[in-house]
Amino acid sequence: MEIIKVDLGDRSYPIYIGAGIISELGNCLKKLPVGKNTLLITNSTVRNLYGPDAEKSLKEAGFDVTFGEIGDGEQNKTLATAGRLYDLAFDKEIDRKSPVVVLGGGVTGDVGGFVAATYLRGVPFIQVPTTLLAQVDSSVGGKVAVNHPRGKNIIGVFYQPGFVLADVNLLKTLPPRELRSGLAEVIKYGVIWSADFFAWLEENIEALLAGNTEALIHVVRESCRIKAKVVEEDETEGGLRAILNYGHTVGHAVEALAGYGKYTHGEAVGIGMVSAARLAVALGLLNISDLSRIEALIRRAGLALELPDNLAPKDLVDSFYHDKKAAGGRLTFVLPLSIGKVSIKKNLSDELIEKFFNQ
Ligand SMILES: NC(=O)c1ccc[n+]([C@@H]2O[C@H](COP(=O)([O-])OP(=O)(O)OC[C@H]3O[C@@H](n4cnc5c(N)ncnc54)[C@H](O)[C@@H]3O)[C@@H](O)[C@H]2O)c1
Ligand SMILES: O=C(O)C(=O)C[C@@H](O)[C@H](O)[C@H](O)COP(=O)(O)O
Numbered sequence: 275m276e277i278i279k280v281d282l283g284d285r286s287y288p289i290y291i292g293a294g295i296i297s298e299l300g301n302c303l304k305k306l307p308v309g310k311n312t313l314l315i316t317n318s319t320v321r322n323l324y325g326p327d328a329e330k331s332l333k334e335a336g337f338d339v340t341f342g343e344i345g346d347g348e349q350n351k352t353l354a355t356a357g358r359l360y361d362l363a364f365d366k367e368i369d370r371k372s373p374v375v376v377l378g379g380g381v382t383g384d385v386g387g388f389v390a391a392t393y394l395r396g397v398p399f400i401q402v403p404t405t406l407l408a409q410v411d412s413s414v415g416g417k418v419a420v421n422h423p424r425g426k427n428i429i430g431v432f433y434q435p436g437f438v439l440a441d442v443n444l445l446k447t448l449p450p451r452e453l454r455s456g457l458a459e460v461i462k463y464g465v466i467w468s469a470d471f472f473a474w475l476e477e478n479i480e481a482l483l484a485g486n487t488e489a490l491i492h493v494v495r496e497s498c499r500i501k502a503k504v505v506e507e508d509e510t511e512g513g514l515r516a517i518l519n520y521g522h523t524v525g526h527a528v529e530a531l532a533g534y535g536k537y538t539h540g541e542a543v544g545i546g547m548v549s550a551a552r553l554a555v556a557l558g559l560l561n562i563s564d565l566s567r568i569e570a571l572i573r574r575a576g577l578a579l580e581l582p583d584n585l586a587p588k589d590l591v592d593s594f595y596h597d598k599k600a601a602g603g604r605l606t607f608v609l610p611l612s613i614g615k616v617s618i619k620k621n622l623s624d625e626l627i628e629k630f631f632n633q
């Protein structure tokens with residue numbers, strides 16, 4: 275089992291990475307000063323697949339387990355779902371020492387984490403990510419949230435987990451579409467931070483798509499290492515952390531406008547990364563050959579490059595103004611300057627953005 279540390283003072287925590295380590299969940303939890311009464315939040319799909327393994331490990335380590343099951347899909351990442359989990363937590367006498375263990379993809383992690391952060395003003399919280407996207411991104415860094423009908427992750431807080439346990443063996447049952455979706459966030463790290471990692475992905479994308487264990491461990495490790503560095507420097511997105519939002523201004527707009535669940539988060543981010551890279555080329559910030567490499571890798575990952583045909587440019591641009599990076603009515607875009615380097619642009623005129631997305 276490998277360990278990557280997220281260094282945040284008294285909110286520091288380990289990310290455990292390996293193949294076949296779900297059996298260690300209970301032992302890892304025993305190291306923390308928590309009570310026995312555990313709420314295990316998962317969805318119907320993941321409960322059938324891995325609920326028994328997680329429950330067994332927790333029980334063998336002496337924990338009592340209550341399952342909190344949510345519906346599968348982005349459309350369930352709502353305050354109503356959180357409300358049902360609060361009711362269950364109350365009924366099961368979850369107290370300030372009771373660990374909330376979240377077993378699932380980013381949807382379960384975000385809504386379960388939001389409940390852990392807000393119930394009793396915060397109870398211990400553990401992330402057991404079961405999708406590639408959740409292992410490389412959503413389980414790390416403490417952004418927890420639910421959606422508003424008009425915008426992604428509009429209601430949320432920063433709340434770090436006690437640890438993250440990423441078992442890549444769990445990815446063996448992941449539908450291919452979800453593996454591809456996770457690769458979008460993986461490619462993001464190459465573009466925003468590391469030309470070497472991007473080049474490694476160009477070499478190994480087929481192995482990843484085939485579910486090769488060593489390749490998956492490598493991407494989970496490298497992605498978590500990069501995300502940890504960014505979060506350590508800027509936990510609550512005062513500045514640098516916005517680079518993790520590369521592709522998300524357009525991506526979040528596509529998800530919300532198409533109706534939650536039509537595009538996966540990764541699919542929408544893939545389209546958003548291409549749009550932002552093309553905007554960077556139009557502004558003379560990025561050269562065409564880097565754009566071509568970004569487009570080619572996203573295409574090879576099996577992801578779409580183009581915005582949906584039926585999406586009205588005006589609706590798209592309007593939704594940019596609700597992006598969390600927008601402030602004082604001004605839009606912010608994360609634009610690549612080269613592979614491995616991005617810039618957070620706050621001074622782009624509204625006219626320029628409107629013209630670009632209307633063409
Ligand atoms: N908090 C953050 O920093 C952060 C970062 C990135 C994304 N997100 C959020 O994460 C969400 C997307 O997460 P996601 O892509 O994991 O989607 P998801 O949670 O909906 O999971 C995708 C699908 O895979 C299924 N699944 C999960 N694990 C499985 C497994 N091991 N085997 C088979 N099926 C499995 C799920 O039931 C679901 O149907 C979005 O809401 C996005 O906004 C948050
Ligand atoms: O951790 C971050 O910071 C990110 O931006 C990671 C993103 O991949 C993730 O989708 C995040 O939830 C988006 O954040 P938001 O603040 O734009 O909702």
Ligand SMILES: [Zn+2]
Binds near residue numbers: 411459522539543
């Ligand atoms: Zn994302």
